[in-house]
Amino acid sequence: MDLPRDAMLLRIFFGENDKYKSRPLYEAIVMAARDAKLAGATVLRGPMGFGRSSHMHTTKILRLSEDLPLIVEIVDTEEKIKAFLPILDPMMGSGLVTLEKVQVLQYGADVKHNPA
Numbered sequence: 637m638d639l640p641r642d643a644m645l646l647r648i649f650f651g652e653n654d655k656y657k658s659r660p661l662y663e664a665i666v667m668a669a670r671d672a673k674l675a676g677a678t679v680l681r682g683p684m685g686f687g688r689s690s691h692m693h694t695t696k697i698l699r700l701s702e703d704l705p706l707i708v709e710i711v712d713t714e715e716k717i718k719a720f721l722p723i724l725d726p727m728m729g730s731g732l733v734t735l736e737k738v739q740v741l742q743y744g745a746d747v748k749h750n751p752a
């Protein structure tokens with residue numbers, strides 16, 4: 637699969653305790669993106685953050701790690717990302733969803749890397 641240079645980034649922010657149909661939300665989103673044949677998805681876990689409630693979530697040693705921030709990033713064509721939004725919408729109870737136009741410089745090169 638090739639991606640055009642001009643693409644779109646879908647970024648989804650939520651907490652690691654969020655669920656969709658009793659499964660972790662991040663897992664449900666990534667599997668739905670795969671089923672929709674999007675170019676790829678990555679889950680990022682943040683060591684600290686806060687959202688709309690301003691409640692701080694952190695991995696600090698003196699506090700228990702609870703409901704840390706997660707971000708799922710998906711890059712594909714604008715058309716495919718916008719077609720995925722109605723699939724994503726019922727999964728989201730709370731959180732933040734953003735879209736950005738991005739330029740793809742490299743995607744899945746078939747070049748073999750030779751160790752130095």
